[in-house]
Amino acid sequence: QSALTQPASVSGSPGQSITISCTGTSSDLGNYNLVSWYQQHPGTAPRLMIYEGYKRPSGVSNRFSGSKSGNTASLTISGLQAEDEADYHCCSYAGSFTWVFGGGTKLTVL
Amino acid sequence: QVQLVQSGAELKKPGASVKVSCKASGYTFTNYYIHWVRQAPGQGLEWMGLINPRGGSTSYAQTLQARVSMTRDTSTSTVYMELNSLRSEDTAIYYCARDLHQLPQTETFDIWGQGTMVTVSS
Numbered sequence: 073q074s075a076l077t078q079p080a081s082v083s084g085s086p087g088q089s090i091t092i093s094c095t096g097t098s099s100d101l102g103n104y105n106l107v108s109w110y111q112q113h114p115g116t117a118p119r120l121m122i123y124e125g126y127k128r129p130s131g132v133s134n135r136f137s138g139s140k141s142g143n144t145a146s147l148t149i150s151g152l153q154a155e156d157e158a159d160y161h162c163c164s165y166a167g168s169f170t171w172v173f174g175g176g177t178k179l180t181v182l
Numbered sequence: 183q184v185q186l187v188q189s190g191a192e193l194k195k196p197g198a199s200v201k202v203s204c205k206a207s208g209y210t211f212t213n214y215y216i217h218w219v220r221q222a223p224g225q226g227l228e229w230m231g232l233i234n235p236r237g238g239s240t241s242y243a244q245t246l247q248a249r250v251s252m253t254r255d256t257s258t259s260t261v262y263m264e265l266n267s268l269r270s271e272d273t274a275i276y277y278c279a280r281d282l283h284q285l286p287q288t289e290t291f292d293i294w295g296q297g298t299m300v301t302v303s304s
Contacts, residue, residue: 075226108290110227117277117294118219118227129282129292161227165289169232169241171217176226 076101076162076174083180089150092177094162095143100172102143106165109138109147112176113158121160122147149179157181184208186216186278186295193301194268201264202298204278211259212236215281215288218252218263220274221297230276233261236285268302275299 077095084090094101094109101107107125110118120129122138125145135150145164149156162174189203204216218230231242233252240252251264261278276298279291 106289110291117297118279118291119294120282120290120292123282123290163227163229163290169288170243171229173219173227173229 074172076164076172078160078162078174078177080175081178081180083182084149084152085182086152086154088152089148090152090179091149092147092160092162092179094145094147094164094174096145096164096172097143100166101140101145101164103167104165105140107138107140107145108163109136109145110161110163111156111158112161118161152181154181184280184293186280186293188276188278188295188298191299191301193303195304196269196302198268198302199264199266200268200300201262202276202278202300204261204263204295206259206261206280209280212256213284215285216252216254216261217279217281217291219277219279219291221277222271222274225274228274230263232281232288234285235261265300268300270302273300273302 109122112118125140126138137148159176161176166172187205212235217232233240235254249266254261278295280293281288282290282292
């Protein structure tokens with residue numbers, strides 16, 4: 073099972089919007105509406121930000137939104153804030169009770 | 183509150199085994215799958231496998247299937263992950279994570295443990 077593909081890094085200025093892509097295959101991301109996104113600050117455990125492609129858990133800001141088209145999912149963060157600077161990881165169900173992550177994207181807020 | 187508390191850091195020699203524990207509290211242990219995820223230094227996350235605390239059934243990542251084992255003790259609400267034949271590439275932080283939804287559904291990782299650093303070095 074190959075990892076999902078994410079850009080290594082993205083950046084944006086406060087107040088701007090950024091989008092992080094996550095590309096899989098028709099066997100994983102493209103075949104299931106079970107993509108999730110995690111935020112991870114240095115030295116801490118990941119935090120669930122988006123599940124089922126676009127749903128936000130309680131407590132997650134509505135500045136975070138998710139979408140999916142074909143084999144690619146996207147995480148958009150609007151109104152960038154300094155606290156959004158972190159690593160972001162996508163994950164997809166891959167069938168047969170297995171999951172696959174992306175390589176992670178480092179977001180820098182300029 | 184709902185939490186997962188993991189055992190402490192481990193230092194192991196190549197070829198040895200390591201067993202990491204994950205104790206759940208604040209919810210009904212047998213109602214949610216537990217997953218294990220690891221992260222090598224400076225790298226992304228890697229899904230390792232999951233266990234159904236109710237019946238003990240498991241599913242493992244193909245790359246680790248021959249070396250990993252996940253078990254649970256319902257009397258102490260604890261899940262264990264054992265990794266055998268350790269190599270330097272297994273040096274990583276190991277996390278347990280509870281599923282978002284109750285059984286029988288399993289989908290994503292909601293509550294995370296604090297992580298356990300496992301270092302493999304001669």
